[in-house]
Amino acid sequence: MNIADIMPFSVLVPLIAAPVCALLPGRRLPWLLCQVSALASLVIAALTLPAALEGTLSYAFGNWDPPIGIEYRVDAANALVALLLTAMATLILPWGRLTVDQEVPERQGTFYALFLLVLAGLLGITLTGDAFNVFVFLEISSLATYGLIAHGRDRRALLAAFRYLVMGTVGATFFLIGVGFLYIMTGTLNMADLAERLPAVADTRTVRVALAFIVVGMALKLAMFPLHLWLPNAYTYAPTFVTAFLAATATKVALYVMLRFIFTVFAPDYSFVALPLATVFLLLALAGMFAGSWVAMFEQNLKRMLAYSSVAQVGYMVLGVSLVSVLGLTASLLHLFNHALMKAALFMALGAVIYRTGGVQLANLRGLGREMPWTFAAFALAGLSLIGIPPTAGFISKWTLISAALEAGQGWLVALIVITSMMAVIYIARVVETVWFQPRPEGAAAVREAPLQLLIPVWVMVAANFYFGIDTRLTLGTATAAAEALMGGTVSGGLQ
């Protein structure tokens, strides 16, 4: 059997499992089904990646040949994102069972069903080669995400979910307007076909407007500064399990869609000339890096601190795109992967703290490092990866980004990248100082170390941060291949 033939099942398995999951009673069974289908998707994605590195895979639904029918089209870029998605789901689920039991005690069947829908939706966005299909899967995953966020126990979770719904729907509708314009101009929705037909009509205002709508719509979804306002509250008040998964995946998929349209559908020679995207991305990336890190430095709620840090990290990815070179794009894709590893590890460690103490206000965590040494050691090590200290995954992506900036002749960016990394040192060090070096308040109840069921997955994730900081064959190799595929094999040396 051909790999291309089993590829769509990585989307279909969670999609079909979701309604079944909603009907399952109790707590154990829905989780088990979730875990099994995530694992099945992971196996398929892992099989797809090596095949996709050798050549683009294509699957035509219902034997209707593209561009008439809907096509799943996978090259190195989507294969990498699909592997990331499924790996994150598979690793976060065993950790999530205890925290979900605590934070979402009732009706876990529907909760896990929503999770499967998010996974299926994100995978669908990643694998499909059809522009309208992207919109449909985008809405499937978004609607399920709103539901998951609203499961938070704090009543502010409802407000966060509602505000995310309003902004998310506006973003998705903007994307739909862009796709509509493209369809009106070319009469096709298949991305590969669009890329062929667009040059004939490229010099029209409609196509430029379509590009603008798609970029803005996706910028909303990926929380690019200053369109990030939905993110901090959504991450803070969602159940920790949801936060860990979303922080690792949702914004990354939106970034992938943006790259797919800018580079494959419109081609970089067009996108960066028709609109001043390079300048806009550069400025917004820098603003996001500084604003996100700045707020994170003073934030008292650790979940919200990490959420603002995500805004800053999205800035690094967008910065890589703004350099318009293979190396810059490699840095973006690499950081897309590595940031998922470090943020998942950090949020998972926080989840263990919440499991034992019920909250993550910094003032309440004084001296807790001595009572939960393993949890906070994991937090500190994942923090090193976030800062970018060798030999962690974060170092590799920052190193690549700095090389890309130097290659593009933008040496001054190096200083700014280092300064924002220093800001990350401050907000991680603040936590380390509070939990390890401050005395426990008098009369505070004793807190036990988090159970092994939480600790083992956290440490697996921390180990992954170090593994991918030492052995970069999978990440750097795939990211380079993906960047070359996106740039269409042409190397234009940065900004003209």
Place this chain on the structure above:
Amino acid sequence: MTTFLSFFNYWAVVVLMMIGYYCVIVRGNMVKKIIGLGIFQTSVFIMFISAGKIIGGSTPVLRDGVELYSNPLPHVLILTAIVVGVATTAVGLALAVRIQEAYGTIEDDELSSEEEEDARGE
């Protein structure tokens, strides 16, 4: 003037889009925000559908004596988009109901002050 009239469908789309978007941004009432979102989405649906209409074109069903058909694809796409829109509205309204239960209001400014109180209680 003739250009204006020949593109009147797009003008209708633009007007509807602005009305919807205005409602989403300016209105503080959550139900009104959802209504605004609905109008905003509907304007995009009209844009797609009017693009598929061919003047003098018949319904896309094979018949004798008909040469010119309208394009059915945008209609099919929009059928999907309408379902998505209905789902969004449903989720939004469900959240509004839950917010009303939790806070006793769905006005944005009152919710913001409640939110500040929650933050102080942390």
